[in-house]
Amino acid sequence: MGKKSLVSIDECSKEYILEILDCARRFEQEPNRKLLEGKVVATLFFEPSTRTRLSFETAVNRLGGRVIGFQDASTTSSTKGETLRDTILMVNNYADLIIMRHYLEGAAKYASEILSIPEFSRGVPVINAGDGANQHPSQTLLDIYSIWKTQGKLTDQVVTIVGDLKYGRAVHSLIAGLWHFNPTFHFIAPNELKLPDEQKSFCDEKGIQYYEHTEFTEEIINRSDILYMTRIQRERFTDMEVYERVKNVYVLKLDMLNGSKDNLRILHPLPRVTEIASDVDSSPKAYFIHQAGNGIFIRQAILCKALGINA
Amino acid sequence: MEQNDSTKQVAAIKNGTVIDHIPPEHLFKIIDILEIGDMDNTVTIGYRLPSGKMGRKGMIKIFDKTEFDQTALEKAALLAPNATVNKIIDYKVSLDKDENGGKPCLPLPEKELRNIVKCTNPRCITNNEPMPTLFTWVDRGDWTIKCEYCGRKIKKENFELK
Structure with a gap:
């Protein structure tokens, strides 16, 4: 198995996704395996992150690897004007794998290109831990793993996605990752945040059934296998008046689950704000905290796959 | 009338390139893109020439040069996709045709x-x-x-x- 960067969910084949899921399941059964012993992994976080960084670092530690890196670009030479290219080439000398989150869109693709130039690079792969509003493939893979684990299968799921469907990168990536498995989508969003035409065209091209709604009703919840809630992201709005109008438009409350299917599970990429009321946490259908926990096993699988390690 | 003018214009150059039918508003930008100002070649520039098809057009004749940087040509094509490019060799227009048999235009990037x-x-x-x-x-x-x-x-x- 060769080394391979992970930049975008779009580049992940169905086979790759299924291999990652299988591998993650093995890690869930036995998370402490010294497969990265002697390896150094660099976590370059040019913007803040809680779950993603901690779960990647936990994954490396559980695999016996060592972590170097930073979680605040203001402590690095980028504040002195160093280019990303130079930072990447430098870290390429130190580490066996780079995990990078960057506020600029396309940064991970660029880093992977730099590291594929044989004259400069030791062939260090890059894992994209989020590049601006663009891609966050490990989040999508853990979402898919959570669906697989809770439903026992991936095919033919009815997935209802609620909230910010316009700006939410997790939503766009989930659609791109799930299309291999014949999903039916219900998209619930206010008009200001409805799914962009690009994603709808993607669904049309791939023959994916989808329905759009503005009302968040129990009738739709009752038809769903997965209810994927999202946060209305204040930071994406230029017009605060619009934000104020839509910020609390959909709130999931416990009594809305009364008629839902037994197998329904509620997912959320987190952090949540007001879109899931705290009384929902007591429901066995609330899965979002477990979902975040699945991130460790999925990231263990991604790390091994990127380094060409059979796990 | 335009045909006669073009014939005269082409006839006046022994070897080189004639870029014709440039929208006048893009003429000087295309001169910049092709870095014509940095060349040592003789260059004739026609600005707001009468044109049957376009009303007014721009035209550039570059003497003794038939090869250009492909990226520069593609960039120019984004401004003037219908501008024609005639290579002149020994007073004759080269027989290059576009895929429809017409005069070759500035090349739009393929992929x-x-x-x-x-x-x-x-x-x-x-x-x-x-x-x-x-x-x-x-x-x-x-x-x-x-x-x-x-x-x-x-x-x-x-x-x-x-």
Whole structure:
């Protein structure tokens, strides 16, 4: 198995996704395996992150690897004007794998290109831990793993996605990752945040059934296998008046689950704000905290796959 | 009338290139793109010449030069996709034709636009690092391209050349 960067969910084949899921399941059964012993992994976080960084670092530690890196670009030479290219080439000398989150869109693709130039690079792969509003493939893979684990299968799921469907990168990536498995989508969003035409065209091209709604009703919840809630992201709005109008438009409350299917599970990429009321946490259908926990096993699988390690 | 003028114009050059039917508003930009000002060759520039098809047109005759940087030609093509390019060899127009048998036009990029257009997304890596841009066509018919780094789609009216 060769080394391979992970930049975008779009580049992940169905086979790759299924291999990652299988591998993650093995890690869930036995998370402490010294497969990265002697390896150094660099976590370059040019913007803040809680779950993603901690779960990647936990994954490396559980695999016996060592972590170097930073979680605040203001402590690095980028504040002195160093280019990303130079930072990447430098870290390429130190580490066996780079995990990078960057506020600029396309940064991970660029880093992977730099590291594929044989004259400069030791062939260090890059894992994209989020590049601006663009891609966050490990989040999508853990979402898919959570669906697989809770439903026992991936095919033919009815997935209802609620909230910010316009700006939410997790939503766009989930659609791109799930299309291999014949999903039916219900998209619930206010008009200001409805799914962009690009994603709808993607669904049309791939023959994916989808329905759009503005009302968040129990009738739709009752038809769903997965209810994927999202946060209305204040930071994406230029017009605060619009934000104020839509910020609390959909709130999931416990009594809305009364008629839902037994197998329904509620997912959320987190952090949540007001879109899931705290009384929902007591429901066995609330899965979002477990979902975040699945991130460790999925990231263990991604790390091994990127380094060409059979796990 | 235009044919006669063109014949005269072509006849006046022994070896070289005639770029004709340039929208006048883009003439000087195309001169910049092709770096004609930096050449030692003799150059004749026609600005706002009468044209049967266009009303007014621009034209550039570059003497003793038939090869140009492909990226520069592709960049110019985004401004003037219908401008014709005639190579003149020994007073004769080269017999190159386009795929429809017409006069060859400035060449639009086939699959990708490498370092020709700027990305309009200020948060795109290409606007923040010293690196080339890369776009691919989403739809050549309606001139929509997509940034291969940030995924932003851009329509022709928003193209900004690098």
